[in-house]
Amino acid sequence: MQVPVSETRYRAIGAETLSRMPEWHRLHEETRLALRIVAKVLPFRVNSHVTSTLIDWDCGPDDPIFRLVFPATEMLAPSDYGHILKLVEKDAPMAEIQSAAENIRAHLNPHPSGQREKNVPKVGNEHLSGFQHKYRETVLYFPARGQTCHAYCTFCFRWAQFVGDTSLKFASKEAENLRRYLHAHPDVTDVLFTGGDPMIMATHRLAELIDPLLEPELDRVQNIRIGTKSLTFWPQRFVTDPDADDFLRLVERVTRAGRSIAIMVHLNHWREVDNPVAHEAIRRLRDAGAVLRSQGPLLKGINDDPEVWARNWTDQVRLGILPYYMFVERDTGPRHYFEVPLRKGLEIYRDAVSTVSGLARSARGPVMSADPGKLEVLDVEEGRDRTRFLLQFLQARDPSRVRRPFWTQGDRDATWLSQLESCDRSTQPERPFDAELPLRATR
């Protein structure tokens, strides 16, 4: 297919260049002011593909894709908003505004250093950065050059990574560290490259990391996964970017080596891939031999609607993307703005999944990716004072806990694991997983 030349060049739009985007004047004056203020505090980046192809400007601030990338006033406490507004109104120096914004950010995110620093694994006595290894079979790797994205999601729990120091000092040793780590951990079958978005990286950088995994001595690494939002935010990455074809050749090398390469696409709404460039990207990736799987959180005001999920999964299956996880929005970032009660999340999941083809029912949800593991909400029973939630681990630090449903209880509108506690401990003390409840979820 031919992509118009005007759509092939990546143009970022940030807090300082917002007012130059062509659609700016279509927003109400109040919205424009609010955006200018909030974008000074929260990480903000969109690009020309998102603004010209994805957002429906007739819906303005109610458009789901608009909400995905443009921050809202309510994401800041009124006093914080007022503080920045005052500075902007009196034309305060940039440095003063930046330092005020930094102060606000510092108390907004409970994990300002990101999750990479947690569980930094060791090989011998040496700490290796960039890894997270929680489940035996799968190691997460955060390439230093992949810790940003083609645009930013307003709900993202990783946003601290974007505003902080994205130091590249370990980048040169990365390929070597990855190999050493895998040699020291023979149980690992899956390497998941994540970020940010690793597809922000040049293909030759990705190849430096992936090609060494294809050597016969590492043939137990069967699945290479890349977590990405590029199919939404910049599908040109796979179609018209100068090294798009090189990436497809890399995909082919992986499959020819007898391994699988899974592109784990982050999708929240069917509209994100409802355009010719995204379709072409999907076609090219599939032709090269990649498997595509989708995952994404359930978000109030964006996709808290069974019809959106039903269409999401149905369209994906037709396009060749396998629905994988429907996540519960995590307990970090501006979660009060986006969170959906677990009870409602389960209703949405059931209503959506019961209307689609069996092929589209491969999505599991709602799933909390929490400290002890990935927990699926199986059932909710409303009682007189407490509501009971039946959960099961799909992944757990302790593999013996997987697929053993257990009841917890909490408030009717509980939104996260940290608000639930065991209700079986006294009656079934023999169940080892209850001994650890109430579980405290830290991420």
Ligand SMILES: *Cc1c(COP(=O)(O)O)cnc(C)c1O
């Ligand atoms: C989700 C996740 C994985 C991958 O889990 P799968 O169920 O295999 O997709 C691996 N590590 C961490 C830390 C995760 O959160």
Ligand code: SF4
């Ligand atoms: S693309 Fe992923 S990492 Fe980047 S902002 Fe969105 S959710 Fe966060």
